[in-house]
Amino acid sequence: MLPSAPQQHGRRPQGARAPRAGRWWAGSLSAPHRHGGRLRRGDSDPRCAVIVGRRSFLFRQVGARGAPGDGEGGRGVSADYWHRAGAGERKRKMAEGERQPPPDSSEETPPPATQNFIIPKKEIHTVPDMGKWKRSQAYADYIGFILTLNEGVKGKKLTFEYKVSEEAENLVATVVPTHLAAAVPEVAVYLKESVGNSTRIDYGTGHEAAFAAFLCCLCKIGVLRVDDQIAIVFKVFNRYLEVMRKLQKTYRMEPAGSQGVWGLDDFQFLPFIWGSSQLIDHPHLEPRHFVDEKAVNENHEDFMFLECVRFITEMKTGPFAEHSNQLWNISAVPSWSKVNQGLIRMYKAECLEKFPVIQHFKFGSLLPIHPVTSG
Numbered sequence: 001m002l003p004s005a006p007q008q009h010g011r012r013p014q015g016a017r018a019p020r021a022g023r024w025w026a027g028s029l030s031a032p033h034r035h036g037g038r039l040r041r042g043d044s045d046p047r048c049a050v051i052v053g054r055r056s057f058l059f060r061q062v063g064a065r066g067a068p069g070d071g072e073g074g075r076g077v078s079a080d081y082w083h084r085a086g087a088g089e090r091k092r093k094m095a096e097g098e099r100q101p102p103p104d105s106s107e108e109t110p111p112p113a114t115q116n117f118i119i120p121k122k123e124i125h126t127v128p129d130m131g132k133w134k135r136s137q138a139y140a141d142y143i144g145f146i147l148t149l150n151e152g153v154k155g156k157k158l159t160f161e162y163k164v165s166e167e168a169e170n171l172v173a174t175v176v177p178t179h180l181a182a183a184v185p186e187v188a189v190y191l192k193e194s195v196g197n198s199t200r201i202d203y204g205t206g207h208e209a210a211f212a213a214f215l216c217c218l219c220k221i222g223v224l225r226v227d228d229q230i231a232i233v234f235k236v237f238n239r240y241l242e243v244m245r246k247l248q249k250t251y252r253m254e255p256a257g258s259q260g261v262w263g264l265d266d267f268q269f270l271p272f273i274w275g276s277s278q279l280i281d282h283p284h285l286e287p288r289h290f291v292d293e294k295a296v297n298e299n300h301e302d303f304m305f306l307e308c309v310r311f312i313t314e315m316k317t318g319p320f321a322e323h324s325n326q327l328w329n330i331s332a333v334p335s336w337s338k339v340n341q342g343l344i345r346m347y348k349a350e351c352l353e354k355f356p357v358i359q360h361f362k363f364g365s366l367l368p369i370h371p372v373t374s375g
Helices: 089-098 127-134 137-152 166-174 176-197 205-220 224-251 270-278 285-293 293-301 302-317 326-328 337-352
Strands: 049-052 055-058
Touching: 049 285, 055 302, 127 137, 137 205, 137 224, 137 270, 137 337, 176 224, 205 224, 205 337, 224 270, 270 302, 270 337, 285 293, 285 302, 285 326, 293 302
Parallel strands: none
Antiparallel strands: 049 055
16 A cells, blocks of 8 residues: 655654655765766757657757756766756756757758668677767667657656557558568567566566667657657557566566665666656646555556556555655655656666666667767
């Protein structure tokens, strides 16, 4: 049973402290951010551009060198990812500005004249190789893709009526159209990597990232388009979650690289990011409500974040504040926009910048290891 939110005068489990937003993920990024300098408001950076289908989005203040709400003046990110975003009128205005959708470029990006597809392979073999990853085109394209979908689902329910392009319908029937058959071996690698390890019978955020990379590749070869971004999350990725949850229950899969009680979740991360984006500006549901059993049961079918919470309570026993302490702390954050910003930072720091996760990521022609070029 979920404990009632303290703001609703619910009683905490014995021995459990009240959630404190100021202590989210304490100590995980106490040093200055590893990417060095930050983008200032209004700056553009070639690493922040991502091609989706045959159109491009340009993310300002978001990308390999920064995240929404990082602030100005090149300061490093502290462990308190979200709390800083709400301090002072200037930062409140910045947060509001960051919630504007990315500029929609109407210029078509022509496909390459020749595309030599290759079988993706591992490139990150040692900890120092992580520098190659963080400077790579693959990193820029991947995080740009995640943030594009984050903007697309903002404020929308899972029952939102989205448009699916004709190419996506063909994908359902034939996986990949015949004229793109040469891409199948490369793209299929990411799909194979996304369902867990058959030897260790485990699953974690690295496998989840492989499925997101699979979807990113489908966008880069034009099978999925910009118009499909909501369907990518609500139809394809949400169905993927359902399949993986069934596998987790059936085979009792072990969490790969779990941080236990100090991690956000044993298996997933992206549905918390996109799920919190769904709830931004919701008229009634606030972060404090996701620890309210009644609120979760009434709304989990519409919002990914609440469905994740519901699944956790099905799989784990004991007080919520004890087995999911990080999530419990999030309930004290005042708004979903701050939750969303903090989760993006946490995803970069705890998943995309961790060698145990990225050492298994594979690189090919669509998600290459070579550095981003300015052009």
